[in-house]
Amino acid sequence: MWINNVYLKNFRNYPELDITLTSGANLFIGKNAQGKSNFLESIELLSLGKSSRQVSDLDLISHNQNSMQAETNFQNDYNLENLKICYEKHSNNKVNKSYFINGKAYKTRKPVLGRLLTVSFKSQDLQLSQNAPKYRRDWLDNLACLISKAYLEIYNNYEKIIAQKNSLLRNNFNSNLVSFNDSLDVYNQQIAQHGAKLIKFRLKTLDRINQYAQITLVNISSANDNLIIDYLRKSNNESSKNNLSYLNSVSQDEFANLLYNDMQTTKALEILRKQSLIGPHRDDLEFIINNQPAKGFASQGQHRSLILALKLAELQLLEDKFSQKPVLLLDDVLAELDENRQTELISRIYQSCQTIITTVNISYLPKNLFKEAFVFDVNNGHITKS
């Protein structure tokens, strides 16, 4: 699939933008802080229905403005589709969000998911294997949402329960002790039920990603490195086994029991810290190359191959699932890759995938990319085709 055009109004530093893209490579060149990442963020917004950055909804609206709008017309194999998302600032800084698919209005982002397929690869992603666990969970959760909308519901419900339990731990401890204990136990029951469902779904998604990631890593690393993404369930039980093949054999009910028992033993600590400490919102992923965790063991080059493999796996997974080629978004990342890895990525681009690439300096990009590419200059919230 490919994006025909993008229209932005009061989105971040863009007062108004109306831009037409080519179905091949689109290069956006500009100095720092001109709006390159903001532009890609607007496309991800239209793809996921929310920003992929960990920001408040308010940040997407230009400073000193009360509303923003992002809209795109894109072509999939069957027809031309239109997506539009509007954020409107309300009193007490709440943001009213509306979503339009081919003109029809929706109140939640759920129907937007899975329409405009994108895979985004940013320079920050190169730190994925070394970063905080939250980044790895988000990566998996976002992908799981794209693959299945049922996951979005499971995820949202789980987040609500955690928010309620955290609020109870923070504020209600001084009220009646019996009702506090009963409420806490009810939340633990709910976390166990919903958390078990969430973990099962994540494991299923991970299984699929693993099938693709193993193949792609073998393709790009001449040394034939072997990659497995493992799921680390946070548990206070030291002896609990935690590898994928074991976890896959655990039933949803068994997970619910494990979670509930873990929360029982951590209860005192949770009350002390006023925070929910057990459950899939604290779990992590581990990338294992040749039977060793990448964190700590892998070379800089292996880390890069690893992330590249993940991104190529994402592309292939989405393509197989939807029978459509996703749009590839590369933010400042090509310059970070060496020639071999650039070649691997670019060979993919020429397999007819629309690509949107940003860079500070055009000379960082491989020359063969310019054949038939559209080149744009990004300058302080304005984009011109050169």
Place this chain on the structure above:
Amino acid sequence: MFYTQPLAKLIDEFQKFPGVGPKSAQRMAFFVLNLPYNEVTSLARSIVECKEKVKPCQNCFYLSALNPCEICANLRREVKSLCVVADSKDVIALEKTREFRGLYHVLNGLISPLANIGPENLKIHELINRVSNGSVEEIILAINPTIEGDTTVLYLNKLLKHLNLKITRIAFGLPVGSDLELADDITLVRALEGRREVV
């Protein structure tokens, strides 16, 4: 603004109503101005009278001008089954179906620490007192299948389960995240028939 002061104030007041924005508030205010004087005073009197007379029933907490309310005072209702709901509006939805012949208990909300609503803020203590006197045999929890609804059901179940009552929750036919108040009668009737034991 361009409105003369008393008109501006009225539009402001109307805007406090749920679902009423500035445009509708303006329309409502002009409607009031065009009404005959006696209809306006009658409207104003109804608002005040309603506020003065309609209070929670001291038995079931359903909003009524009578105490005990019309439902509690009706001797033909079966005292052995008690239907627990979050809100008076849910009682109205269920009464419209004419299926349920028992009594109600209105909790006045659902447990939500984020909204500063704990069990103490709901009529849960009163519910326990009510069922402890022995005439209730069955409790039907007609509570929306949201996270907060689930929390409240599980909490009530904790307090009620050792009282040797039959406890069921209506669930059948109500899609997850749906609102009892908005459910149509047929859906509600099916939900009542298909109620099941709370785990």
